[in-house]
Amino acid sequence: MWKPTNKWRPARYGGSGAIAVEKDGHPEQVGLAKKDNAVKEKLASELAGLARVKVPKVEFDTVEGHDGTFSVSHAHGRESIDLTMLKDRHPEEYNSAAVQDAIKAASGMVAFHAWTKTTDQKDDHVVLARGEGGTYDVAGVDFQHSFQWNERDAGAVTRPNVPPCMLGKIDKARVEATVSAIENITDEQIRSAVNQLPTTEQEKKRLADGLVARRAKIRERMKAEGWID
Amino acid sequence: MDRLKKFRSVDWAGVEFQPNLSAPAKPIRLGAVLLEACAVWSSVMVIGRMPNLDARPHEFEGVSEIMMKIAAKWVDSMFKDVTDAGHEGKFDYLADRWKWNLYIVKPKVLRAPDLQGNLETIGKRIYQRFVGEPFDEKAVKPSGETKQQIPGLAAPLVVPPAWQLDEFKRRTMEQLGT
Numbered sequence: 001m002w003k004p005t006n007k008w009r010p011a012r013y014g015g016s017g018a019i020a021v022e023k024d025g026h027p028e029q030v031g032l033a034k035k036d037n038a039v040k041e042k043l044a045s046e047l048a049g050l051a052r053v054k055v056p057k058v059e060f061d062t063v064e065g066h067d068g069t070f071s072v073s074h075a076h077g078r079e080s081i082d083l084t085m086l087k088d089r090h091p092e093e094y095n096s097a098a099v100q101d102a103i104k105a106a107s108g109m110v111a112f113h114a115w116t117k118t119t120d121q122k123d124d125h126v127v128l129a130r131g132e133g134g135t136y137d138v139a140g141v142d143f144q145h146s147f148q149w150n151e152r153d154a155g156a157v158t159r160p161n162v163p164p165c166m167l168g169k170i171d172k173a174r175v176e177a178t179v180s181a182i183e184n185i186t187d188e189q190i191r192s193a194v195n196q197l198p199t200t201e202q203e204k205k206r207l208a209d210g211l212v213a214r215r216a217k218i219r220e221r222m223k224a225e226g227w228i229d
Numbered sequence: 230m231d232r233l234k235k236f237r238s239v240d241w242a243g244v245e246f247q248p249n250l251s252a253p254a255k256p257i258r259l260g261a262v263l264l265e266a267c268a269v270w271s272s273v274m275v276i277g278r279m280p281n282l283d284a285r286p287h288e289f290e291g292v293s294e295i296m297m298k299i300a301a302k303w304v305d306s307m308f309k310d311v312t313d314a315g316h317e318g319k320f321d322y323l324a325d326r327w328k329w330n331l332y333i334v335k336p337k338v339l340r341a342p343d344l345q346g347n348l349e350t351i352g353k354r355i356y357q358r359f360v361g362e363p364f365d366e367k368a369v370k371p372s373g374e375t376k377q378q379i380p381g382l383a384a385p386l387v388v389p390p391a392w393q394l395d396e397f398k399r400r401t402m403e404q405l406g407t
Binding site: 009027075077078079090093124 | 245247248249250251252253254255256292293295296298299302306309310324325326327328329330332333334
């Protein structure tokens with residue numbers, strides 16, 4: 001059980017059904033609870049762990065005073081910084097080596113977005129976070145526009161929409177590492193991640209079959225884009 | 230004059246800072262954003278305290294340099310944002326840009342008894358109520374700088390104040406109603 005908190009604020013005061021929450025009995029844990037597209041948020045988080053790209057941990061749970069199951073996305077790092085705001089108001093910090101290196105290190109996200117067919121990519125959906133060690137990393141957030149395929153084989157893997165902050169900064173080695181990690185994910189791991197979702201058997205089959213089929217097409221797309229050799 | 234008073238309204242939102250999302254503590258209250266609307270004009274005001282980069286307040290110990298630089302300029306940056314925003318949804322615009330560690334809280338409408346005085350007077354009153362101390366530069370930096378005697382040092386060390394106060398206001402002429 002989680003409960004609404006005043007210890008931090010997400011955007012838009014609960015727009016899109018999002019609520020800032022803290023874990024009941026564990027006030028040191030805060031997160032963002034979403035009811036809409038909870039299944040997609042959870043699946044993206046699980047797959048990101050397997051693909052070794054940074055997406056905040058997500059768990060299913062209830063929220064005090066609200067009906068139904070929410071996906072609760074854990075806070076990512078002790079500090080999270082909006083890249084759009086940083087670029088506009090603090091360009092010297094945005095252009096610093098620490099920030100630019102963090103963006104470059106997140107290049108593997110393009111392969112992950114291609115695999116999951118995540119289409120709504122903008123700088124607002126990548127977050128600069130500071131870890132406990134004082135280093136920075138960039139994490140992907142908001143996967144409500146993902147996994148949207150109809151074809152039996154999930155269709156062709158097309159060029160993913162790259163967040164503007166990453167344009168021209170794709171690190172081939174990072175993309176190669178993520179493609180390899182995705183290719184090494186087994187069918188069983190994919191089906192296990194999908195089968196825990198609170199959705200219909202038909203939807204589970206669509207998701208799992210699609211992810212398995214698309215896994216084999218990512219390398220070709222990344223090569224076509226010049227993001228791996 | 231009565232007509233102007235009748236249409237006058239002030240909405241405000243507090244601004245807070247959470248130093249650590251991984252182990253959140255009680256947020257630090259920094260200041261407020263006020264939006265005043267009248268029949269023919271509107272005004273915005275951002276008022277608050279900013280941590281000093283060279284003498285950070287103890288609440289900001291452990292905060293990264295990038296976050297410190299954001300926090301040290303938040304009044305100016307947020308004022309630019311609120312003036313960049315369209316006439317509608319200024320608070321939504323701010324909330325979309327200022328989130329995570331440094332954010333605005335849910336706006337409130339000021340009630341009639343609190344609408345006494347001009348926006349600057351109201352802003353300082355709101356600041357004192359929200360932050361818990363008066364908006365008084367003398368209270369923050371009694372003589373601009375303080376001197377601290379360090380054992381072993383012959384001359385006292387000049388210590389800059391931990392907080393800086395700042396406020397920005399702008400009035401825009403517009404037709405808000407008839």
